Amino acid sequence: MRPLVINKFLRSTASAVITAVLLTLTAPGAAIVRAQDIQPENYTLTQDDETFLRNIEKDTVQYFLRYSDVETGLTRDSSKPGSPASVAATGFSLASLAIAAEHGWISKKEAASRIERTLITLKNRAEHKNGFFYHFLDPKTAKRTWRSEASSVDTAICVAGALLAAQYFKGTQIEILAHQIYKRINWAWMLNGSDFVCMGWTPEGGFLPYYWDVYSEHIIIQALAIGSTSYPIPARLWERWMRHEENYNGYMIVFAPSGSLFTYQMAQAFIDFQNLHDDGINYSVNSRDATLANRLFCINNMDKYAGYSEKTWGLTACVGPNGYKAYGAKPGNALHDGTIAPYGSASSLPFTPKESLEVLRYLYGSYKEKLYGRYGFLDSFNLDKNWWADEYLGIDQGLTVLAIENTLGREVWKKFMELECIQRWIELARLNKKNNHPA
Amino acid sequence: MQAKNRRRHFFIKKPLQLRYMAYFLLILTIVLVTTLVSVYYGIWGGILKEFSNDNVQNIISTAVRIQEYDAARTSPEERNLQSLRLFKETELLSNQQRDICSRILISTNRDILIKIVFLMFLIGWGSIFLSHKIAGPLYRFERCFDDVTQGKLNTRVHLRRFDEARELVPILNQMVETLDKSVHHMKKLLRETSDPEKLRHELRSELAKYETTGDK
Structure with missing residues (x-):
């Protein structure tokens, strides 16, 4: 039995109790917006929406062409x-180049050449410890x-990016290299004798004192580590990390400590959780609710920060x-100070297409000059302080590309879920496959 | 005996010795200049490049960013400790600067090593060229002496334009020519003189020119 996970009955009861307490605590006149006031709607993308998103995706992909080293391919x-x-x-x-080739934004030959070069660097030159790459490389x-x-x-x-690229280039050297890099990783070593995957290791200090022990983006580690055939971690560890649940104005969410949107999006940029159930929890629905809660939180703080709406x-x-x-x-x-990241809503597109699209269209229409550049949306802005980011971040760009791709065609999810290691993880972690398309 | 053989004059063949001293000094200068220039420009050039105003600004802002990335995964309490943040940023900066300096030194050493290997190849080839100027004449002289020993007095030494010891060639050739002529003369006497008394007289006067170890 996994700790701190309450079954469906307890969850709904707790939700009701917390909602009642919140209702009591807030005065009748207080303008608190609740989940029941903002219900997600079924939304079908129009042709215009698709063109708009595809253009953003195309621009965002350019980051990886511009900021990847010509020789090593490192971004x-x-x-x-x-x-x-x-x-x-x-x-x-790696993932974005494969997608770009699929859409004809770059030739298949060029994409394959770039991806292969990068994988050769990762396999033969990039410094690593037991297959784990160092966070930052020259x-x-x-x-x-x-x-x-x-x-x-x-x-x-x-x-994950390498394996996804391999799915786009099956039967080529890219597939061989990507799987060699994956198989080299000694996931069990990163446990450091514990039940949780450690965040990292340095030659100077050994294992970091931080472990992936609560719900967060680390689901991608769990999936790849449990699904590995070379150095897997025990499948029982899937149940060990904690799923803290909390209600925010009607949204019951298994949440990450930071409450950052990306923690609900990172793993799900690759993994399609729509039909997977983890002992009653559907992380796709959870991400949708977390996104709506994030939106609701901003709406409820509109009086504090003019930038929220x-x-x-x-x-x-x-x-x-x-x-x-x-x-x-x-x-x-x-933690918030009025700073909004456009990639936050862009990466939420698969979960809340209508609401996310509304943000992107508004930002593009109102602040294009300051917020949109050659590589898509700049990282962030703060209207209260009239502050505008002057940079793009690689992982935020990547999340945007994959989220739009999943919103417009679900191709990334489809290809990634076909991987044997992912199917093995689903089986070993005993995730129930149910047809449960969220609204 | 030892005192007798002690060299009192170091310049025996002054032009030759001075020339070779110049050769050695030139080689040493090339090696030293190459090494010094490589060290100076390798290290100093590396430092100037890595620590340019723009790069220092980039290094500082990257250190701050990496500290912020680290802080993003720590607890809010830990995150708010300003002194800890400064400490971490300083540690990141100093580590990075050490790494940059180490990289510059390694790259400079590697560069010097490549140049030294190249120079060693050049010096090796040069030494063969220089020694050939001496070894060539010595070989010719040796062959000449061998010929004379075997009685081939028609041998002569010819050296190339830039060979060392060219001044010895006329002397040596003159010596061999003298012997050649003398022996030729004696052979002619033996062949053409019928009077034994006259022949003995002529040979004696010809041989009287020579001093040998057997003479008393």
Whole structure:
């Protein structure tokens, strides 16, 4: 029995109790908007919507062509000068190049050449420990830089991108290389003798004192680690990490500590949870509710920050006026200062197409000059402080590309879910397959 | 005995010795200049490049960003400790600077090593060229002496334009020619003189020119 997970009955009871308490605590006159006031609607994308999103996707993909090293293929973490390469951004680059080739934005030959070059770098040159790549690499030499850690989550995203690219180029050297890189990873070693996957390891200090022990983006690690045939982690560990649930104005959510939107999107950029049930929890529905809660949180804080509105929401980890922060909403730490990241709503498109599209159209229509550049939406903005980010972040760009691709065609999900390792994880983690398309 | 053989004059063949001293000094200068220039420009050039105003600004902003990434995964309490943040940023910066310096040194050393290997190849080839200027004449002289030993007095030494010891060639050839002529003369006497008394007289006067170890 997994800890802190309450069954459906208890959950609904707890939800009712918490809602009642909240109703009692808030005065009748207080303008608190609740879940029942904002119900997600079925929304079918129009041709105009599809063209709009496809254009954003196409522009966003350009980041990976511009900021990937010509020789090594490693992608820079940020468009800021001096930025190191990030293995997670490189993973998204591999996926994005495959998608770009599929749409004819670059030729298949060029995409294959770039992807293969990058995979050769990752296999033969990139510094790693037991298959785990260092978070930041020198884009020219592929050597570890900034004394970064051999990162479990960044490696998982990188490998997920590589495996996805392999699905687009089946039967080629790309498929062989991607699987070789995946099989090399000793997932069991990263447990460090515990029941949770460690966040990282450094040669100087050994294992980091942080573990993936609560719900977050680490689901992608769990899926790849349990599904591995070379160095898997025990399947029983799927049940060990904690699923904290909390109600936010009617939305009962298994939440990540930061409450950042990306924690609900990162793994699901690759994994389609729509038909998967984890002992009563459907993480796709959970992500939809978390997105709606995030929106609701912004609406409920409109009096504090002029930048928040029904059309400007999306609290997620991004650059802000005072640096990079894990911005988020309730439930969670809910660190926020009025900074909105367009990629937050863009990456929520598969879960809340209508609401997310509304934000993107509004931002594009109202702030295109300041917020939209050659590579799509810039990372973030803060209307209260009249602050506008002047950079793009690789992983945020990648999330946007994959989310739009899934919204417009579900191709990423379809191809990724066909992977044997993912099917093995579903079986070993005893996830129930049910046809449960969320609204 | 030792005192007798001690060299009192170091310049025996001054032009030759000075020339070879110049050769060695030139080689040493090339090696030293190459090494010094490589060290200077490798290290200093690397430092100037890596620590340009723009790069330093980039390094600082990246250090701040990486600290922020780290902070994003820690607890809010830990995140709010300003002193801890400064400490981490300083640690990141100093580590990065050490890594950059180490990279510059490694790259410079590798560069110097490549140049030294190339120079060693050049110097090796040069030394063969230089030694050939001495070894060539020595070989010719050796063959000449062998010929003379075997009685081939028609042998002569010819050296190339830039060979060392060219001044010895006329002397050596003159010596061999003298012997050649003398022996030729004696052979002619033996062949053409019928009077034994006259022949003995002529041979004696010809041989009287030579001093040998057997003479008393």
